[in-house]
Amino acid sequence: METSHTVPELVAAAQADAKTSQDKIAAVREHFEGSNGSKAQVEDLRAAYIALEAVVVDTFTLFERQMQHHFKRGPFSRKLRAALLDSGKADLADRVHQYYLAVNVLKHGKGASYRELLAVRSGIIHVRPAEMFYPDEGPAPSGLIDIGVPGFFDGLAATLLEAYQFLENR
Numbered sequence: 001m002e003t004s005h006t007v008p009e010l011v012a013a014a015q016a017d018a019k020t021s022q023d024k025i026a027a028v029r030e031h032f033e034g035s036n037g038s039k040a041q042v043e044d045l046r047a048a049y050i051a052l053e054a055v056v057v058d059t060f061t062l063f064e065r066q067m068q069h070h071f072k073r074g075p076f077s078r079k080l081r082a083a084l085l086d087s088g089k090a091d092l093a094d095r096v097h098q099y100y101l102a103v104n105v106l107k108h109g110k111g112a113s114y115r116e117l118l119a120v121r122s123g124i125i126h127v128r129p130a131e132m133f134y135p136d137e138g139p140a141p142s143g144l145i146d147i148g149v150p151g152f153f154d155g156l157a158a159t160l161l162e163a164y165q166f167l168e169n170r
């Protein structure tokens with residue numbers, strides 16, 4: 001994905017990339033042997049999730065980069081949220097904020113964004129408790145947000161496109 005494309009083009013390309021990872025996740029899950037699966041299946045599943053996480057993070061980051069010109073300096077997502085709230089678009093503001101927090105958790109792991117998502121308990125973002133992870137693995141950011149739930153990436157894409165339209169038309 002290059003930044004010379006429009007936001008809708010970037011999102012469409014990201015959706016195609018995400019679909020590839022989602023299909024791989026579904027295929028591996030379908031062929032799991034027993035409840036835990038083989039070591040190779042677990043590694044395939046982990047690789048597909050990591051690829052999907054990269055698409056999520058890259059898509060949100062490229063969206064921010066492409067749309068930053070709508071605001072003077074400062075944190076883009078906070079300014080976008082404030083503009084949406086000022087325009088009476090609280091639902092969109094909430095969705096943008098929740099995806100922003102999820103991306104932060106994917107990038108940085110446990111921290112303020114993770115704690116905020118745990119406290120919110122939304123239907124959009126599925127947060128996993130850090131206690132689920134084994135000490136030798138560490139609380140890898142890849143496990144804290146369940147991006148494999150149906151509709152996660154489609155919801156992100158729709159939210160970013162709606163925010164794009166808002167910014168381009170104001």
